[in-house]
Amino acid sequence: MSDSQPTQDREPILQVRNLVKHFPLTQGIVFKKQVGAVKAVDGISFDLFRGETLGIVGESGCGKSTVARLLMNLEQATSGEVFYKGEDITRLSGRALKAVRRNIQMVFQDPYTSLNPRMTVGDIIGEPFDIHPEVAPKGERRRRVQDLLDVVGLNPEYINRYPHQFSGGQRQRIGIARGLALNPEIIICDEPVSALDVSVQAQVINLMEKLQDEFGLSYIFIAHDLSIVRHISDRVGVMYLGRMAEIGSDEAIYEHPTHPYTQALLSAVPVPDPEAREHRERILLSGDVPSPANPPSGCRFRTRCWKAEARCAQETPLLAIPKVFAGQDTPAAHESACHFAAEVAAA
Numbered sequence: 607m608s609d610s611q612p613t614q615d616r617e618p619i620l621q622v623r624n625l626v627k628h629f630p631l632t633q634g635i636v637f638k639k640q641v642g643a644v645k646a647v648d649g650i651s652f653d654l655f656r657g658e659t660l661g662i663v664g665e666s667g668c669g670k671s672t673v674a675r676l677l678m679n680l681e682q683a684t685s686g687e688v689f690y691k692g693e694d695i696t697r698l699s700g701r702a703l704k705a706v707r708r709n710i711q712m713v714f715q716d717p718y719t720s721l722n723p724r725m726t727v728g729d730i731i732g733e734p735f736d737i738h739p740e741v742a743p744k745g746e747r748r749r750r751v752q753d754l755l756d757v758v759g760l761n762p763e764y765i766n767r768y769p770h771q772f773s774g775g776q777r778q779r780i781g782i783a784r785g786l787a788l789n790p791e792i793i794i795c796d797e798p799v800s801a802l803d804v805s806v807q808a809q810v811i812n813l814m815e816k817l818q819d820e821f822g823l824s825y826i827f828i829a830h831d832l833s834i835v836r837h838i839s840d841r842v843g844v845m846y847l848g849r850m851a852e853i854g855s856d857e858a859i860y861e862h863p864t865h866p867y868t869q870a871l872l873s874a875v876p877v878p879d880p881e882a883r884e885h886r887e888r889i890l891l892s893g894d895v896p897s898p899a900n901p902p903s904g905c906r907f908r909t910r911c912w913k914a915e916a917r918c919a920q921e922t923p924l925l926a927i928p929k930v931f932a933g934q935d936t937p938a939a940h941e942s943a944c945h946f947a948a949e950v951a952a953a
């Protein structure tokens with residue numbers, strides 16, 4: 607984030623409310639009958655503040671990419687709202703949708719498959735101008751694309767090259783340049799560095815931080831790797847099976863987690879310091895992630911939770927600040943969806 611203003615004093619640029627995406631499960635070839643639904647995203651709410659980076663972490667299949675696609679309006683929400691500057695964008699179409707899309711762009715995970723191998727880098731980066739010619743009229747495009755190459759640290763003379771002539775890190779820079787072409791306010795990054803070597807990951811992350819400061823961008827940064835998310839995020843949301851388990855500042859989530867799932871994830875992160883490693887207790891998660899087509903009743907995490915009690919099967923815990931911490935200026939006072947968040951924090 608470009609300055610140290612606390613998020614509560616900031617203006618939310620995106621407000622997600624009870625967002626749901628169910629993919630129907632059908633049977634039959636000619637007469638298709640719905641027999642259930644994959645509850646990929648099942649009631650998620652959070653805010654994204656102007657100029658911040660919100661990290662989203664969670665195991666494979668928990669719904670991170672589906673959230674990204676819903677925010678981009680690439681997927682129609684089953685229910686719920688996404689307010690961009692106060693306007694619900696989930697039901698927009700035509701010109702209104704096009705105008706919003708200009709301001710919310712995406713950077714994808716795999717720089718090898720997300721760039722068309724038959725297009726030059728100039729055409730790839732300049733493609734968004736075909737849809738929004740008002741941003742760069744025909745005569746100005748070449749110069750604009752060269753500026754964008756320069757901004758992401760690539761030689762502007764590479765404009766006529768093809769994707770295969772670049773390394774993985776360079777390709778992701780091309781993806782970022784394309785994401786920046788329309789001067790967006792928000793960039794949703796779905797595992798943007800997961801396919802890259804560790805040394806290259808740091809360079810791309812540093813570039814993204816520099817661009818955030820330069821252009822006042824707000825990022826949603828999706829990743830598996832908790833250490834990368836911590837490095838870049840101001841706040842972090844932890845997802846489990848279509849829901850948000852816990853959300854708070856990076857300090858709150860990493861130093862004072864109040865959800866057993868977050869604690870388990872963090873206990874599995876490698877610690878370089880041997881002494882700290884010795885004093886650390888590893889929490890092993892039992893069992894597999896249940897199917898999102900048939901999630902457990904009550905708390906979705908209960909089948910793998912080391913703290914589960916009978917109440918957890920009956921009552922769904924709401925994402926909220928634990929009552930005992932309400933109004934307190936402590937890192938434990940952040941939203942968590944666990945009946946026993948206060949006890950977990952103390953532990």
Ligand SMILES: Nc1ncnc2c1ncn2[C@@H]1O[C@H](COP(=O)(O)OP(=O)(O)OP(=O)(O)O)[C@@H](O)[C@H]1O
Nearest residue numbers: 629644645646665666667668669670671672673898
């Ligand atoms: N178009 C679709 N039709 C049916 N099910 C889908 C569809 N897209 C996603 N799903 C299912 O929704 C769930 C969430 O998928 P999603 O891709 O959002 O997870 P993810 O957290 O991004 O996982 P990963 O970390 O592996 O990228 C998964 O069970 C997935 O199989």
Ligand code: SF4
Nearest residue numbers: 905908911918944945
């Ligand atoms: S509500 Fe119960 S099952 Fe869910 S995380 Fe908390 S203790 Fe575990």
Ligand SMILES: [Mg+2]
Nearest residue numbers: 670671672796
């Ligand atoms: Mg994904």
